[in-house]
Amino acid sequence: MLTAERRQFILEILRRDKKVLSSELSAVLKVSEDTIRRDLRELAETGLLQRVHGGALLSSPATASYADRIQQAPIEKEAIARAAAKLVLPGQVVILDGGTTTLQVARHLPIDLQATVITNSPPIAVALAEHPHIEVVMLGGQLYKKALVNIGAATVEALRMIRADLCMLGVCSLHPEVGISVTNLNEAHVKQAMIKSAAEVVGLVTAAKLDTAAPYVVASIHALSYLVTAPVVPLEVLTSYKDLGLTIIREDIDSATIIDSEAPVYKSIID
Template sequence: MLKLERHQLILQKLKTHRKVHSTILSVELQVSEDTVRRDLKELEAQHLLHKVHGGALSIENKILSYNERSVSDLDKKKQIAKKAVKLIHDGQVIIMTGSSTNLELVKLIPANINSTIFTYSLPIALQLSHHPTIEVIFIGGKLNKSAQVTIGIDVMNSISKLRADICFMGTDALNIERGMTESDWEVAHIKKGMIESSDYVVSMCISTKIMEARRYAVVPINDIDVIVTDDQIDESLLVPFKERGIVVM
């Protein structure tokens, strides 16, 4: 089998299954694992997949590190933050996910706002530590060093005992049929718990993630109260959400 044919078959399997294993590819393509690894390396160099230990993930399945997310689409995230900060008022109990969009949001909270913010994000907690009147409660657990957030059963248990007035939810993908979805199974469960513990849910979603879908369900679209997005959105994409009674900012 020619190399080009192998590459096409690998990409086709990624499109269908979102991930491939080197050992299985070696058998299916009838080549050595070293050859498979070289193929995956070449395809990664072309930005067609994300190579990981033992195989590869599709590009959309790659979970970006915090540093990668913090500089990606920064202008859009700042636009979203400027809109969302209008929803923050005195006396609220707020819960926030560890999104880089939420980091931009907390930078804009006025100095005279007096509220309580729960978060499992180290960067957000550190940023809020400079705010004069916000009470910051950090949700402890096992630290995911790449994402700079805590994860695990301790986080889930803490969230289940909370009752928040409003939740600002970083969003990996939002779809009218599939609702809010996530690329990471554990993150999906934590976000679901946060939404269940909140009276009002705000989806912080850049325009390129609207009408997208990922592998793991978080909540149906009717569990979202507000979508805050950037000004580059195609307005026609927002119509189905508005028809469901969701406020769009």
């Protein structure tokens, strides 16, 4: 088998199984593990996968610019935003992380909601500027232009002074074993600080980001109180997350579906 054919086979197995192991690929393809590691390394350099110890996982899709990402999966993001906005209660202090999905959450907050929103995202601050009853607190720092969020030591230090009721976390990658991960180290530090500053954390995850990994780990799955995703995600994909104790929320136009009958906000309608 030619090198190109072997690497295409690896990618096909990865898309099917969501992960590959070097030892198994070596046995199936009848080449050394050194050859497989070289294949994985070169595929990782092109952004087609994320190497982990012993193999590889699907790579994060959140590598495009903010302008490009805002065009991706708009229907999914709107469904996620509708569901997530219902978790915000009157009078709460809420951290809204940056991202195109969290921007939709800001736009779906009720017009009569009285709350305080703390964000490191200039687009979110602008979106809430005309909201009559929401106080907006903008976190300073260095603007990370690719994601349009403020990051750095000043952002982290400001978050240490905050005790929020809820954090809406924009998730770059989510995997049952790896946890929450991102593509930028400084952004990882900010997200860690957001998690530590909130009583409950809501992970907002489109289908393409589930079962993927990025270079910098933010926290384990257990840092999340809720996982809000889109109705296009099959239930079997969510099983491993439910088994880890997450309250999983999905919503379509007409109804909400939740996988956890003990959740306080929604009534379960799963058969």
